[in-house]
Structures are given as structure tokens and as C-alpha cells.
Amino acid sequence: DSGVTQTPKHLITATGQRVTLRCSPRSGDLSVYWYQQSLDQGLQFLIHYYNGEERAKGNILERFSAQQFPDLHSELNLSSLELGDSALYFCASSAPLAGAGNEQFFGPGTRLTVL
Amino acid sequence: AQSVAQPEDQVNVAEGNPLTVKCTYSVSGNPYLFWYVQYPNRGLQFLLKYITGDNLVKGSYGFEAEFNKSQTSFHLKKPSALVSDSALYFCAFLTGSARQLTFGSGTQLTVLP
Numbered sequence: 001d002s003g004v005t006q007t008p009k010h011l012i013t014a015t016g017q018r019v020t021l022r023c024s025p026r027s028g029d030l031s032v033y034w035y036q037q038s039l040d041q042g043l044q045f046l047i048h049y050y051n052g053e054e055r056a057k058g059n060i061l062e063r064f065s066a067q068q069f070p071d072l073h074s075e076l077n078l079s080s081l082e083l084g085d086s087a088l089y090f091c092a093s094s095a096p097l098a099g100a101g102n103e104q105f106f107g108p109g110t111r112l113t114v115l
Numbered sequence: 116a117q118s119v120a121q122p123e124d125q126v127n128v129a130e131g132n133p134l135t136v137k138c139t140y141s142v143s144g145n146p147y148l149f150w151y152v153q154y155p156n157r158g159l160q161f162l163l164k165y166i167t168g169d170n171l172v173k174g175s176y177g178f179e180a181e182f183n184k185s186q187t188s189f190h191l192k193k194p195s196a197l198v199s200d201s202a203l204y205f206c207a208f209l210t211g212s213a214r215q216l217t218f219g220s221g222t223q224l225t226v227l228p
Contacts, residue, residue: 002158033215040204043205043218058215092197094214101147101166104216106158 004107005028006091012113016081021110025072025090030096032074034066035103038087051096051111081114088112117142119189119206121219129194129227136191136222138206147209148189148214154202162204165189176200196226199204 003026013019025032034046036059045058049068060066063081068074078085088111092104119140128134142145147166151159163174165182175178178192191204206219 002160005156035216042220043216045215045217048215056215092159092216101163101164103149103164103182105161106151110156 003103004091004093004105004109006089006107008110009108010111010113012115013081014115015081017081017114018077019081019112021076021078021089021091021112023074023076023093023107025074025093026105028096029093029105030072031070031094031104032072033092033094034060034074034076035090035092035106036087037090037109038084041087044088046076050051059099078112083114086112086114100103117208117210117217119148119217119219120209121204121206121222123222124220125223125225127169127225127227130198131195134193134196134200134224134226136204136206136211136224138191138219140187140189140206140208142208142210146189147180148180149207149209150174150178150191150210151205151207151218152202154206157206162191198226198228200224201226 001108005024007022030051032049037043046060047066048056052068066076075085090109092106094102149164151163170182204222207216
């Protein structure tokens with residue numbers, strides 16, 4: 001158990017809908033990363049938050065957004081869903097020290113299926 | 116563009132034999148390299164990392180990896196494979212202002228009993 005929790009585990013929804021994925025980082029970790037894993041794109045970085053502030057964006061669609069709250073949990077919002085958004089979405093957290101090379105600890109993921 | 120490559124989609128090895136999962140990198144400067152493992156329906160688990168120092172890095176579950184600068188490789192190894200080692204393995208490096216991970220395409224390791 002990595003200490004990172006994600007809810008829900010599975011999500012089935014229809015095209016055009018909006019969903020929210022939730023992540024709680026390990027105790028003490030200030031950084032939260034979101035990744036998407038799909039068969040055609042592999043594992044891709046989406047967005048990073050540090051202590052409530054957005055720090056970097058990767059291959060994140062404009063229909064997607066995220067935030068990190070004062071208690072450090074994070075939510076990834078996916079809207080106007082398309083079939084191609086079906087994927088496994090991972091959250092990861094890392095230690096707060098500003099050192100290079102801190103490993104990231106991954107949650108179990110949320111499997112999103114868009115029908 | 117900087118990247119890591121995992122040239123083998125699938126590796127099969129007999130239980131008890133040594134295993135190697137290959138990774139080569141194209142990263143400028145001093146790369147920070149990682150190996151993660153993903154079991155079915157599970158998240159990614161950290162195995163080991165190379166930041167600096169000794170080229171031979173030891174990690175979890177008996178795995179180790181050797182950083183080879185001249186060959187730009189970071190192959191994952193284990194002296195004696197277990198059936199329970201069967202999983203999807205990812206090589207990755209840290210990049211960007213957020214120090215996010217960029218992953219290789221993954222290698223499915225199957226250990227045959």
C-alpha cells in the first residue's frame with residue numbers, strides 16, 4: 001500500500017458527461033501528479049500541483065482541469081467526455097523536500113469507461 | 116526530444132533463471148532514472164532509482180539495475196526470477212519544471228513455472 005488513495009476505483013459514464021476523480025496524497029506529501037494510462041498513448045503526465053498551486057501541465061486536454069485543496073487532496077475534473085477518454089487515471093505524490101529525484105508513490109488508479 | 120526506450124514489448128523467462136528488462140535513454144545532462152512495476156489492476160510500484168553515485172543500484176524484491184553511461188542504458192535485472200515477478204515494467208526519467216516522470220512504453224514480463 002503506497003499511502004495514496006484514489007476514488008472511485010471504477011467509473012462508467014456516457015459521452016458528453018462530466019466526472020470528478022479524487023486523490024489523497026501520502027501524509028506529508030505536498031506534490032500531487034496526475035497521469036493517464038491508455039492503450040494507445042501509454043502513460044502520460046497530465047498536471048502537477050504543489051501545495052495548492054498548479055506547477056506544470058503536460059498533455060492535458062482543455063476539457064480537463066484539476067485543483068488541489070488546502071488539505072492537499074486533489075481532484076481531476078473531466079468534462080464533455082469522449083470515448084477516447086476511457087483510460088486508467090493515476091494520481092501520485094512525492095516528498096515535500098525540493099530535491100531532485102524524489103520517487104513518486106502511485107495510487108491504485110481510477111478506471112474510467114466512457115460509453 | 117528526451118526519452119527512454121524499452122525495446123522489448125514482451126520478455127519470457129523460466130522461473131529460477133536470471134531476467135533482464137532493457138531500457139535505453141536519450142536524456143541530456145545527468146539523468147534521473149527509475150523503474151516501476153505494475154501488477155494487474157494495481158497502481159505502479161516504485162522499484163529503484165539512479166540519481167548519482169554507484170552505477171549498480173539495488174531495489175525492492177531483489178531487483179537491481181545498472182546505469183551504463185557509455186551505452187546509455189539502465190537495464191533491470193534479477194538473478195533468479197519468480198513466477199510472482201510476472202508484471203508490466205516501466206522505465207522512466209524525471210524531467211520538466213515539475214519533475215514529472217516520463218515513461219517508456221513498458222515491457223510485459225512473464226515468468227514461466
